[in-house]
Amino acid sequence: MSQARQQLAEQLAEAVFQALQEDLNHQERVLLVVSGGSTPVPFFKALAAKTLPWERIVVTLADERWVEEESSDSNAKLVREHLLQGEAKAANFIPLTCATQTPEEGVEEVAKRTSSLAWPASVVVLGMGGDGHTASLFPDSRELDLALATGELLVAVRTPSQPQPRITFSADRLHQARRHMLHITGDDKRAVLAKALSGDDARQLPIRVFLTCPLAIYWAP
Numbered sequence: 051m052s053q054a055r056q057q058l059a060e061q062l063a064e065a066v067f068q069a070l071q072e073d074l075n076h077q078e079r080v081l082l083v084v085s086g087g088s089t090p091v092p093f094f095k096a097l098a099a100k101t102l103p104w105e106r107i108v109v110t111l112a113d114e115r116w117v118e119e120e121s122s123d124s125n126a127k128l129v130r131e132h133l134l135q136g137e138a139k140a141a142n143f144i145p146l147t148c149a150t151q152t153p154e155e156g157v158e159e160v161a162k163r164t165s166s167l168a169w170p171a172s173v174v175v176l177g178m179g180g181d182g183h184t185a186s187l188f189p190d191s192r193e194l195d196l197a198l199a200t201g202e203l204l205v206a207v208r209t210p211s212q213p214q215p216r217i218t219f220s221a222d223r224l225h226q227a228r229r230h231m232l233h234i235t236g237d238d239k240r241a242v243l244a245k246a247l248s249g250d251d252a253r254q255l256p257i258r259v260f261l262t263c264p265l266a267i268y269w270a271p
């Protein structure tokens with residue numbers, strides 16, 4: 051891990067910490083939405099080390115792969131192993147999978163579980179893939195139009211470029227937050243973001259749906 055990426059993770063953790071503290075001053079419970087993938091690990095570790103009333107913080111994911119929670123592909127496993135540690139174990143974590151075989155069968159159950167959370171979220175921390183996807187809003191997904199347009203909370207997603215089916219909060223629901231932060235690293239992702247900023251077709255680069263709201267960009271080489 052480069053020093054720049056470590057510093058970036060610490061700065062992002064400090065910003066999320068400040069945001070949660072601010073909202074906890076006037077709300078009993080606050081909601082934090084985080085992303086999975088490989089980038090957030092140092093951010094999760096830095097945030098877990100913060101002193102917060104974790105029992106008043108609800109954590110959920112922007113999206114999830116429809117796999118067992120023990121799978122190394124599970125975003126929930128990542129959150130449990132790196133964020134919900136030490137004092138942060140007291141946070142109330144809401145995963146996005148259930149016992150059904152497919153996300154299509156499970157989406158309603160997970161929607162019930164997540165509809166009563168403390169929306170709008172205090173912070174949505176997004177990631178971005180090299181194809182411009184964010185959450186599980188993939189450019190090659192059959193359900194992208196639906197996920198970009200629906201007022202439903204969640205969408206079950208099938209994406210040819212990805213090995214597993216997925217579930218994702220819709221763009222509409224991910225917009226329901228007081229603050230949006232994007233955590234990305236590397237020159238390749240900077241170039242994708244620059245391309246996204248120079249156009250507006252979200253079906254080509256889905257990250258574009260969040261470039262219309264104030265988005266704090268956390269990037270390091």
Ligand SMILES: O=C1O[C@H](COP(=O)(O)O)[C@@H](O)[C@H](O)[C@H]1O
Nearest residue numbers: 085086087088089177178179185
């Ligand atoms: O598959 C996913 O990818 C994105 C980006 O992940 P990264 O490994 O390139 O950091 C992530 O934001 C999303 O939550 C995840 O499911």
